Amino acid sequence: GSSFCFLIFFCLLLQAWLEQRSRSLGFFIDGKFVCPVERQRCDLTDSKGAAVCSTACAEDEDVSQCCSSALDGLTAMCSLTCDQRAKVLLRLASVLGQHGQCVSELCGLCGVSTSPSVLVRMLQFYSSWAQLRDTLIPGWAPIGVVAVISSDDCSLCSLMLKVFPALAMGNPVVVIPGQSCAPPTLLLAQLFTASGLPAGALNVLTGNAVTLGAKVAQNPSIQYVAYTGNKQDGVMLCKATAGMGVPVSVTPCVGATCPFIIFDSADIDSAVDEVMEAAFRKKREVMTWVNCNCESVVDSVVARLKMRVAGKECVALRSEAERGLVDAAVQEAQQQGATLIQSCTPPSSGALYPPTVLCGAAAASSCVVSPSAGPLLPLITFRGNTEAVTLGNHSPHGQAASIWTEELTLALETANSLSVGSVWVNSHSVFDPCLPASGHKDSGTCTDGGQEGLYQFLRPSSCSSVIVHSTPASLDYAKFGESVASPIIPNESGSAPQFYLQFVGGKPCKAVSGRSVPVLTPGGESVLAYVPDGGRKDVRNAVEAAIKVQPGWMKKSPTARAQSLYALAKALEAKRRDIVVSLSSHAGLSVDEAENEVELSVNRLTVWAAYCDKVRGGSLPMPRSGSALSFPEALGVVGVVLPEKNPILSMVTLLGAAVATGNAVILVPNQENPLPVLAFIQVLQASDLPAGLVNVITGSRDQLTAALANHNVIKAIWYWGGAEGCQYLQYTCNSPLKTLRLCSDKNKPSQYWTRSLPVLLEDLWRSGVQWKSVWIPTA
Template identity: 60%
Template sequence: MADGPSNTVFDIFLSMESGPTGPSAATSQAWLESRSRALGPLIHGRFTAPDDRWTRSLKDAKGDSVCSVLCAVEEDISQGVSSSASGFLSWSALSCHQRATVLLKWASALGQYGPCVAEVSDLSPASCPPASLVRLAQYYSSWAQLRDTLLPHWSPLGVVEVVVSDDCPLYFLMLKVLPALAMGNSVLVVPGLSTAPSALLLAQLFTEAGLPAGALNVLTGNVVSLGAAVACNPTVRSDGAELCRAAAGVSVSMSCSTRAVCPFIVFESADVDSAVDGAIEAAFEKRKEVQWVLYVQESVMDSVVARLRLRMAGLQCEALRDEAEHSLVEAAVLGAQQQGATLIQAGGPPATGLQYPPTVLCGVAPSSPCVSCPTPGPLLPLLAFRSHAEGVTLGNHSPHGHAASIWTEDLTLALEAAKSGHKDSGSCTDGGQEGLYQFLQPSSSPSPPRSSPASLDYNQFGSQFVGGKSCKSQSGGSVVVQAPDGASVLAYCPDGGRKDVRNAVEAASKVQPGWMKKAPSARAQSLYSLAKGLEAKRQEMAASISAQTGLSLDEADQEVELSVGRLTDWAARCTQVQGGAPAVPQAGSALSLPEALGVVGVILPDNKPLLSLVTLLGAAVAMGNAVVMVLQASDLPAGLVNIISGARDQLTVALANHNVIKAGCQYLQHTAPFKTLWLHGQGSGDQGSFWAPASPALLEETWQQATQWKSIWIPTA
């Protein structure tokens, strides 16, 4: 001991040296050798490796080939979908307890084969420790056990497709697969190239844990083309921006992970030492699931920079995926320096040409490419801000944000900053009970028919074609609303256009923040008043519905009665659904808060005109949203609720292209895949039966579509 280094605890704390490296990759290499280093699709519990398949080579950070991944073809897709359909019948027929048991057995298998899973996971650019997957499996096994008890009015969707990009973390993949399985769905996974080995190994462990054959299939190949081909199969429900465009017209939900640029904000009231340690851990020591940008208040900037220099001195260089990524990182650093940035770099020299030292880019501008669209690699841009409001504004600079890290000892400031952040991070919710609904459908209401994507030229879509050329639409004309028999004219309605949409969205944007801040009881009272007013005009409204739709007076009166009840339901929900405090795996507390989306665009169907209107309108307004609706006619004033009449396709294009609209068609899905989108009532056939049943599941589904959830974790020592 006397001859060893004399580092004190304080010295070790300042250096924060990394621990020893992990074990060798012997077990993963043995697993790859057992597959002859050729990984093919896993269909119906068995690996397939036909000799005539095209392959893609997976390489490690040194450029050496690790294995080859076979690319599935149409025949494999057909077999995978067929297997998933039969697997769903077997898996969904099991009891909740039996499904929970399988998930727990899989968690045990992860513990048994942990070294192999960890080594194979390291092939991915954002690997995942087996312990995190074990906790995730245990969590969703509890939901599998309690599904029928806590979600009694819901049933699984059927076959769910999960598509992840080449650089998507394994944890994000399992954050889709596990809840889908827990709810009784079968899952068809299309992983990225680097995630394919891990996905295949985990699927093999599921088979050994007793998962029925076909309940989990893995198809390997090109993510976009393969994912779109599977998504367009009418048997499959999909969960991907290029995939959304390739499969426009099919219901696809998307989570943004690796494209996300997330703020790490350090206020002057923060514990600077802890904040710097957290920033280094998030940006360099952990496998990066997102790209971080460090924002520091000016009054503590010098202190943060000094501590960064001390902490980074002992960091090791990080391996990059290939020469192309290395060139991108070097170009980003050079560009930042040319714009005036200074560097803080780790001291260790690169071991190979594909390694790069962790680097902090100090003094970059918010408009710099390394901030707005940072390259992969160990780079952390550092920006200064003056006031609290400026820090939050800079933190909201990126269009796609997956999370945020806020450092302050002032709890009020922390909560206010957390509530202000909202970006386009995807069209679905992951985690918690709220994340389960994307894999469920109401049991008591009929499923809408699966539509086939229309053949559209998206380059020409969005403008009128008049006089042999494209031109903008013009407002000022009228459209005729005829009776169902076509023999008489019911009304002349304004023919709305793009300018009308802009005016409506502008009006809604002005009133929505104030409406959202109103007390839930005040919003409830407004809806109760609307229901009372509708009841007072019951006979007049029933006669109007009868004339417009051809229904009998009794049927029209029933629709008015259902509409009054639906508005009352939404009014009651205003004060009853307010989030909660979920359990967290580490020390601290968490808040799960429902928030309004903002300005919501709604395209109404032709049938059930009143009931569909109050169903969608009531849910959106009750949650604090403002609404722009497209339908045949209305004289409601602009403001909180804006209703535009005219040609539906023309107005839908205007809504889809407006950057303020948060939720609303195949065209919207193609042009803005990150927007929240609920496709209902597509295809042919009578959809009136969808709106009529007042089941708890129908109301919950509609409410969820008008809500976004935010989780705020407050860690403690």
Template identity: 60%
Template sequence: MASSTSNTVYDIFQSMDSGAPSSSTAAAARAWLEQHSQSLGLFANGKFVCPVGRRTHAVTDSKGGTVCSLVCAEDEDISSCASSAAAGFKAWGELSGHRRAKVLLRLASTLQRYTQCVSELCDLCQSPCPPSALVRLAQYYAGWAQLRDTLMPEWTPRGVIAVVVSEDCSFYSIWIKVFPALAMGNAVIVVPGAKLAPPALLLAQLFMEAGLPAGALSVVTGDGSVGAKVAQNNQISYLTYSGSQQDGEVFSKQTAGWGLPLSVCLSVSAMCPFIIFESADLDSAVDAVIEAAFKKNKDWQWVLFVQESVLDSVSARLKVRMAGLKCVSLPCESDRSRVDAAVQEAVQQGATLIQSSSPPASGALYPPTALCGLAPPSSAAVSPPPGPLLPILSFRSAAEGAALSNRTPHGQAASIWTEDLTLALETAKSLCVGSVWVNSHSVTDPSFPQCGRRDSGNCTDGGREGLYQYLRPSVSPSLTRSTPASLDYATFGTAASKFMVPEGFDPSSVPRSCFQYVGGKLCKADSGSSRTVQSPGGAVLAHCPDGGRKDVRNAVEAALKVQPGWMKKSPAARALSLYSLSDNLEKRKLDMATSIHAQTGISIEEAEKEVEISITRLSDWAARCDKQTGGMLLLPQTGSALSAPEALGVVGVVLPDTKPLLSLVSLLGAAVSVGNAVIMVPSEKHPLPALDFIQVLQASDIPAGLVSVITGGRNQLTHALANHSEIHAVWYWGSMEGCQFLQHTCCSPLKHLWLHCEEEKAKDGGKYWSHPSPSVQEEMWREAVVWKSVWIPTA
């Protein structure tokens, strides 16, 4: 019988307090730590390695006690680990998909045997993760390991993948990247934050027990600089980072110029809208928002948007539900002043304060707090500090609610509460986020693609869509590893164009003057300057505009006006527009072939072949418009989930020198077929085929402003594209210096980057563009879309 001093179930229910904490002593986890003398080293070549003479740092539990110490890896440790990973990749990649699947399935069984130890170690290190979620990951990606060779026959693993995760991320965020990378046949080096390292090392050991080849999975521990050091190793082929926006920006700049593709997930402290409509079950919605906003370990910062007609009802329910809730610990004691300042400012601006209790005089504890009636520009609503704060804003119509929700700089996720399914789906479609939950929140499953938008990241995790970041088409060369150049980022692309004095000028032939295409109109460059275009023999063919920053700005303004309407068009309507573009190109194929021949010097037969392939390529993109549209996901839980590709927005494309027409129509078709607007920068060396293609654009029914063509210096226009905040992606074919500049610059605001070294691509003579492999067009299409997933519970 319970003692008289114990709370009854009724008392707990009335106060909404949690029950008594578990009295577990974490015996299994501590026993595992004792096996390693509470001093954990690296995990490399299939075993624990404790190099001597290294710095160490301590991992502490929630009470400040020491859990264990970790070794800080140095350069020679990283080099040794990368070498073993390269050997592990060879052994792991040579296995059949069936054998890789068997290893992952054995790991699922192993995890089930060690559930208690994994769970206790995660809790000790303040990185809780249910082992069942890890088991589900192993089972799900075992299936993809089995099917990769069948369903993705023309894709190949990248090699050694480095997964860098900061300690403020969840433990699950490591393995949602590691499992698919391994399933696709890559080797993985994990660089976890301090509190994530002990359970990561335990899982690496369990992988070996399941039969993973030595070196296929490594764990490197250390301070915040270790991730950048790992990226500098030439054995690494791909880099992915998870953490906060600020740390991600620093990491992107540290790794710029190393010739590494990088994807980032910046979901930590991302602001996510929680929208309650008047048609919602208010009691359920309020219970859910309290659970999401005030739990200790939350992945995101929620902002509550309530329809005006039910704002008072929601506020009253919040006041009742929050009464008596316990204080929540802040990430660190220094955050206390930020929280106090935000609350004080909100109250001074007229917000109504709802708190579970009075705040303690000092310390890292703070009561759950709601700030009701905030104005949208309030700093507490725009950038709330970390902690148990819930900003509350009101809206009148559904359109206004979606517009207010889209004002946040992040686009990670949203929760919608309404009993009207039509309203829920329409709102989900209009939100600029990657994941939407209807009448639920924070539901995850590896089959559920989660894609960051805007400042939340540029990668997709989960589902089939999340596999492609760890693969590349077999016919496509990877980005060449390099050493960062000594580059002045402030002056890159700002030098004025050099005036060219042509030699051997023939007064009997006057070169033609060309115009660029901006906003549906032919125009000169804003600067009024021109560049001389020469044939391979040195003869002057034409003068083309020398575009710059102002021309890019005009093109973006035109694109932003027309792109939303183009995206809303039906796929069939977009297909008809692309078919008309293909037909008009066919009508001018002789003129286009002559232009290519005069500009590049290739034979007229080769030029005609390039035009023919370009016509077919545009028809291919037209046919694809309504063929790849996502679908319904199969889930282990009750409920339904939908996943669909959406347009990125405005895409800047810097074209290569090889295949000047075919490369243009291939990338243009990929971008506009899914609803993007595009700003094309033709080859600086061979711009005339792109300028002649403008006449094809004018004769088609492509909306004015959807496609702009701006000629000029490659570096100057790359600089303009990179620094425009409304350009959402940059596809670049050019120098390694240009790739380095884009990686360094396009991390704030974050852009999707698709980078290629022109020198490497030119070695195949442009065969990449005309290659018949379906994976080439598949790669282009996937670079042109982001994914949105909608979860709808049914029970």
């Protein structure tokens, strides 16, 4: 009775909050609600079609006012001590604990998935990091004003997983929620301010997420854009903001396909109970599941699924159009040989569909690779552990996986082999803010959760605090990199120019095209040398060589990788004279400057060797019984377009960061002066690095950048070059998603490379890894 009375009370409180604003919500700017007149409005209805409220669509003047408020909020946040920020978040956790039911009711009206207890846990976790930021993360500072954007189908918890850590690290935030998330986000913003958060530290604008997000990103005050939601909107946002100079991270937390793997050593009853709960829960779920079963237990699994599906009610879909997609997926699966297990016959019309298991679905079927939204559970089989991992990695997504087995060794080996950010053993959908997870493959370009998820909202204190915004150029993306340089007739006087070779698969070689391009003297009056004119096919060959060796290199022990880097430093020392001559002859350095650069390069390689076995993951303090582990993994193949300044030192700095973390590398030397890097090939040949781990391709920077961007295997691109190249990469590297580190060569002085500050090297190290968390319950 008392619970029912409390529920009625919170419903009345929520209705009063909506009526106080005439069910017409505006924006939250500078610590108060703002409701400008003559704004286009969007109506929000509940699941029964009844009107809940309307939200305003922000215009340019609202964006300007909001960003100005956020700048004032930055000043206010910087004036707070770590202790003061922590107390604000703790007060909000207490307030949210009191009003959690009201927030939950509002989310229910808007059709948004949320859990107030999870929000409270997140606030408690990030309040402690706000308290300890300067103690445990020294040398890092807030990045500045952060824009957090979500799609309409994003849950409130996923949105706040971006907002809370940004605030905890001292950044003001401009939130652009999806339409369904807008009312509860506005309510939370009011609770934040009532808890003592400075005015301007949290601002909320509503409207079309992609269009409005691009307008906000264009404002000079914005230093970082974090997107969470479905991938389609994330891709559109990346394209809309390309060329603005603002880094954008994408976390596609909606619609990911995750494997639910049942081995023959599993507790079958428990596994079937949990796969039913995961696949057919009534609340909107961000993940879809594919059930992978060992052949020896598939009959038992199917028999139990038939028992548990029987009598299940139909699940409500978002619309009849979604019902059509589900029907089409079921028909396709049946045509490919799948049989159905359904709780009842599907209704002839309407947005309802019964829980359906697609037994014997083909691994290549669209219902397995990218299932449509709806109560569908594809069921496929495997013979052994290796095939189970292959099926688990078959999806283009890499968000999470659930493994069911009583054998701990098998569970850990499988977890290590799956290319996903979160692995749950004998459990599923375990979320906690202390668990760091990166989006593997097509599931994101940043890390959320844990200490590792804080770094996206921080910058090294020694780096510039202001990102230079730019105006996007008018680019023909389809033709980028296709321009051909005018031929140069060499000067007949003097000695004949030398011909250099590039380095692919451990061997010096010519370009596949057979062409060469000239390298001119600094004054441009004569040809200094000829280098191969590499292109798309050379990049393809380099990637094929890299993917053959990278998995083995990643599995090497950190100590073994360290010894190889020490050997590379020793080989550079042995070739010191040749590299010094190349630097002084081709890079315009004096002999003393060249000697100093080589010395710094040798030292930098030894530093990266020392890093190999020093920075690791570990056990995490979960607030429940069990063991939580986190560890960094290599990205895979990394493309690096090298800077012009300090050609050898910058190259070994970036090369060492990538290789030390277990990646293979494709290096593209600076187009104007590639000769020092080509001279370094003799150092690579004298080292014991596996053939194909490091590849060097020369030619047109734009052409090779386009080739790197369009190769699906390359996971990350580190680019030092022009603004147009940065814009092209931001626009192009989204199918699949690639992690980008973009820098204008002109914005990095020589001191950036010559300084050996630990925080700068740590920043590069973190660019070369992605994080995985593994949860193993004990009760």
